[in-house]
Amino acid sequence: MDTTTIIIITAIVGLIIGFIIAKFLEKGKASKTIASAKKEAASIVKDAKAEGESIKKDKIFQAKEKFLELKAEHEKVIINKDKKIAEAEKRTRDKESQISGELAKNKKLNEQLDSKLKEVEHKSEFLEKKQSELDKLHKSQVQQLEVISGLSADEAKGQLLESLKDAAKSDAMAFMQTTMEEAKLTAQQDARKIIINTIQRIGTEEAVENCVSVFNIESDDVKGRIIGREGRNIRALESATGVEIIVDDTPEAIILSCFDSVRREVARLSLHKLVTDGRIHPARIEEIVKKTEKQIEQEIVEVGKRTVIDLGIHGLHPELIRAVGRMKYRSSYGQNLLQHSREVAKLCGVMAAELGLNPKLAKRAGLLHDIGKVPNTEAEVETPHAILGMQWAEKFGEKPDVCNAIGAHHDEIEMKNLISPIVQVCDAISGARPGARRQVLDSYIQRLKDLEEIAFGFGGVQKAYAIQAGRELRVIVESEKVSDDKAAQLSFEISQKIQTDMTYPGQVKVTVIRETRAVNVAK
Template identity: 90%
Template sequence: MDTTTIIIAGAAGLLIGFIIAKFLEKGKASKTLATAKKDAAALLKNAEVEGENIKKDKIFQAKEKFLELKAEHEKVIINKEKKISESEKRTRDKESQVSSELARNKKLNEQLEDKIKDFDHKLEVYEKKQTEVEKLHKSQVQQLEVISGLSAEEATNQLLESLKETAKSDAMAFMQSTLEEAKLTAQQEAKKIVVNTIQRIGTEEAVENCVSVFNLESDDVKGRIIGREGRNIRALEAVTGVEIIVDDTPEAIILSCFDSVRREVARLSLHKLVTDGRIHPARIEEVVRKTEKQIEQEIVEIGKRTVIDLGIHGLHPELIKAVGRMKYRSSYGQNLLQHSREVAKLCGVMAAELGLNPKLAKRAGLLHDIGKVPNTENELETPHAILGMQWAEKFGEKPDVCNAIGAHHDEIEMKTLISPIVQVCDAISGARPGARRQVLDSYIQRLKDLEDIAFGFGGVQKAYAIQAGRELRVIVESEKVSDEKAAQLSFEISQKIQTDMTYPGQVKVTVIRETRSVNVAK
């Protein structure tokens, strides 16, 4: 109704303005007024009709919008009611499930309580029976002690010892058979092939530093050296600890051992045996003993020549012998005697330049590594600098020399000016290009460790690491070790090596037990 009124009012205003304008312009008021009234009436009628139509349209649109909103509202309400009903259903299901679980738990608790009561009853019965059994056991033990004349503890110890020996023997037999079976099948595994390949390569690298070649006039001598069924070569290897390799190399035999003293003894012994022509086990042992004495004398002569060449006087005979032994020792692949001579000369020159006593410096330089030539197995655990200092003190060397020996690796405090000179010269000699090779020294140390492990068992007389550390040959005393014990000893040594050492490939442990009967005819 408001829109229609506005339209009519606007139309009337326009009409009146138009009529007045026409009236003023043309002066025909009467005629124009009549015409204007007609037009105005027509316009008013049309405006009323249009207003009614617009009103009807708006009312219809409003009704349609109302119905549409009502339908959407009803749909939302229906969805919410549906969700509420589903939630109520789930809640009812959960409540039902919880109630069933509670009932089941209640039943289980009741069963558990019944079982606990039953267990307590059985435990009480068991304790009573155990008390009765203990009383019966004590009475029987007392009766047995009276019958046997032994206490319970003594009888238990005897039984345990017998069971222990039986179990140990059975376990050793079982483990030995298991190992034998594993050895038969292990060769088919790819890992063993790789390990063996690495092992062969390591052996080839070590051979260059640990072998000597013994030249022969003809290959016919090889058969005599081997002897009937190999008895000569076995005897020579057993008494010297050197592996003797007789192969297709023309007019030559290879002597393999990490210890150069053993290798030299074997070489000189072979030379004497071949020259003499008498080769048999008894003769071999005799020649080897004489050769060992000859090597000892040669060591003393080498020590004397060394101290004379360096102008060192008044050295104790035991220290002279230790200096001679250096010829047959190496440190990181560097010959120990050559290294010590070099350090002594360097110390003399450096001390002279600093205005110190060059003879005293030479003395300390020559003796600084004598701790690397131990006389007993127990001395291997002491650092070589401390051990050398102890020897020097024992054999009357001056405090300056002793301090220089003990402090050249900073094991003790330096107290004299000669000590840093010896340390510096030792570093110069060892660090120059080509002086040392770490690989050889670690390889030799590994072979020494192998032999030391064997000496840690009772009844072992000799132990030799051969074949570049792939085999450990152990000679035992027949009086202390039986055949059965020898097999057990071989297994125990192999297990000790396996747990205590790190090594490439495999180590074969061979225990040799030999019985000799000796009588003298007078």
């Protein structure tokens, strides 16, 4: 071989040997790196285990503390529940003892009741026996009396009635004689009364204006329909409304006469509806009158509400608002009661403001000072209107100052605050001004009211209406309670009551009406 080849072979062998040596050296370095990595991993694992053990110990300690807290709370809850259960058991035992006591009492009472019932049964049996014995004795005594007197029971009754009739006739003759003598003695006094009453009639124009309404009609043909066949329509209308309807020769007009303006307004509106509708018969009349009465009641409430709103009065009881509304249809001494009360309320408000008092309270008292004049079924005729109004105000929750002002404005009771004299003075200012009032009208209306009150004082009276300016009292009675014979007797008794209890000009005719109806419905 030549030298070049040898050199190449030597170089190759050197390279191979160098490569092998490099591999061996690299392998030793890698094993050292792996050993050091294993040492580091072992130390990290060791540190992690130590840290894990410490964390484990901390968590176990926290868990133990939490467990102890929960255990303490649970024990508290259990203790509270035990206390509640003990209290409930105690209450239950108390209730059981109380119930057992009540049961013992009830048992004792039941025993006493049974004994009482037995006693009552024995006594009732004893009384029945005694009653039967008494009936037998009575029959035997009656028989003995019939044998002794020689008369039967019916004959004895007849003789007794005859003797009573004779005694009554003699008493009546004596009464008539006494009455005639008294009439002769009082003739001069009665003559003076008649003259005075005649003089007083000069002032009746105001009464007529306040007690009469004119209902205008388009033609006189309507009058015949309003009267109806044999007058049944006009009678039904008068009976339903309590208003006298005068159909005379006055052209295109019908007169409605009644002292109660509410009744007059109901009759006027009812007539207007009937004439407009064209159907006029008794059943329709009753239906329309009832609807009109409801309409008037609603209007009364509306008038009361508008009045209190206009005057700035708040919180008034609904019944007092209704009473204020009814003032529109009332008059006092010829003066409209609502206008008078509004005027007094305004005057009271102004005067109280000038004096540094409460004007709203004064207005309230001024508006309500005459509510006692509004008719009320609970009121007594003898009670003064000031006291009656005060009682109403107290009943419906008005303040003591307002109640005292209402009751004291005519000096019926003592004045206890400064509002009371203000109401009294303003009432006098409104009522005493020229042309404000007429004494004649008030006494006239009071006489008509007294006539109706006398009629209602008798049993079986359903309605009573004073008509024809108080010259006639029309009384409607219940047919179930009053017979035809009793109706005649009732008319006589009412006339005698009026004659003895009242003073009036002329004479009063008392008419008692008893009506029966048979009503059936076809389906």
